[in-house]
Amino acid sequence: MGTTVRQAESEGGRRLAVFGPCGATDSELERLARRTDLREFDAAATAWAGSYALALDDGTGSFFLWPDPAGSCPLYVAEIDGVSVWASSSLALASLLGSRPDTAWLAAHLVHPTAWTPGRSAWTGVEQVPPGHRWTAPRDGAPFSVPYWRPSSSVWPEAVDRLRLDLSNSVLIRVSGREASSDLSGGLDSSTLAAYAAQCGPVVGVTFHPKGRESGGDVDHARAVARAFPSIRHRFMALGREHLPFTDLDPLVLTDEPAPSSVTIAQLFHQFALLTEEGASVHLTGDGGDSLFMPPPVHLADLARSGRFVRLAHDAQAWGRLYRSSPWPAMAAAWNAPDRLGGASIPKPWLNRQATTLAESVISTDTAPDGLGYADRHLLSEARYVGRTAATEDQLAATYGIEMHNPFTDARVLEAVLSVSAAARWSARRYKPLLTDAVAGLLPSEVLRRGSKGLFAVEHHHGLRANQASVLELADGRLADLGLVCPAVLRSILRRAVLGVDVPWGLLEPLLGTELWLRASDTATESVRWEGRQ
The missing domain is CATH 3.60.20.10 (Aminohydrolase, N-terminal nucleophile (Ntn) domain)
Structure with missing residues (x-):
């Protein structure tokens, strides 16, 4: 494979x-x-x-x-x-x-x-x-x-050193002596990987930007990283109508399970084509960095259970200020419903009761080692999901002869993060503090000082509007036949999105990607050839 x-x-x-x-x-x-x-x-x-x-x-x-x-x-x-x-x-x-x-x-x-x-x-x-x-x-x-x-335990300075060394080595073993490329979005995660790769030799750094907008925000930060490392060959990919989400969904490649990039496959395949032209054989992506370094406040539940009430009140208030909301719901969840702090309770009205009942019958608590707190268990579950689905992205890249790698999903990198307490990792005042400390001195100061990265929700609205008929048709497909989805509810939400109403894209994309994967699953028996050997 x-x-x-x-x-x-x-x-x-x-x-x-x-x-x-x-x-x-x-x-x-x-x-x-x-x-x-x-x-x-x-x-x-x-x-x-x-x-x-x-x-x-x-x-x-x-x-x-x-x-x-x-x-x-x-x-x-x-x-x-x-x-x-x-x-x-x-x-x-x-x-x-x-x-x-x-x-x-x-x-x-x-x-x-x-x-x-x-x-x-x-x-x-x-x-x-x-x-x-x-x-x-x-x-x-x-x-x-x-x-x-x-996982083992360490103090903050040791964890910073571990993370710096493990990330550097993770990049080194992948790109050394090879034609390499890396995402270079201007965010902290991809900039870190591109910088480490540049220390190993020439690397192609790929930056996306909307057509007609070649400066400002993410693009300027990406340029700052490329200027700091002359071995980065900076390439820009202007995103137009042909790259919009929900475009060219028919030729979906069948993978082990639904791939996260299913609905943005047009942009991904154009990127692979660009990398092929550049001669790249291995590509680095920063997927997984947000899960590791920007956790939700699940550690509040650990603070509540351990009796650290002053820190609990302080962090709940900081969370409230960050999102301009009352701290009391977060404090209540810390006592009564820790899963809500991790986003597990977000409503999914397009799923019917059969889906919920069936899911509850097969889901286990987790496979985390005994003794981990709520926040560490949540992080481990998120990291394993990102790691497993990243393998499907690599299967997509393989169709272009490219190896896609996600160093932030490596075991030693995860161990370095888990080695410090969840309360120390979380901050409402600093953006990704553990990673920022680990790469201090590596990246330009303006990149280290960033508080966030650009979002592309508007592209999803445009893509849905341009491909409305084919996306609405997905609502009444295989998932509906299996009794897992309410087509009328899903169509209603998608029509609202066409009009520009904000919808939870992070939940809808996996749903639509799963429908596309199911439609491709008919070719499963033809996808891999087995040979008998004496």
């Missing part, structure tokens, strides 16, 4: 495979392959920079998998005629089994996208191995999973 694979062998028929970018040297992998203590493999699963998973055949009939804790290099298993089969792609296993989309998983995906659905994936009969768990298929007995990872 296009995943980078490295292998090492040892005496006794032991075979080790590493999937995904990994900072280990060949000699380190060879030494690991000789080890017999599984705890050494547990440690190795997060010992190096990158986003990788381990697979071990111990030579005696037992087999082991270590998907990464951040969920960015997912692994899947299925059973065929009593035999366990595994793959780095759920679509690959679905093609082998002739699977159809899992309706219960789809319901959970629409109701609570970041929630864990144990024993399931987007395809019936295919199970995702829980991130951070060691999956064992013993010589005798049924397969089982046990957790192998939990």
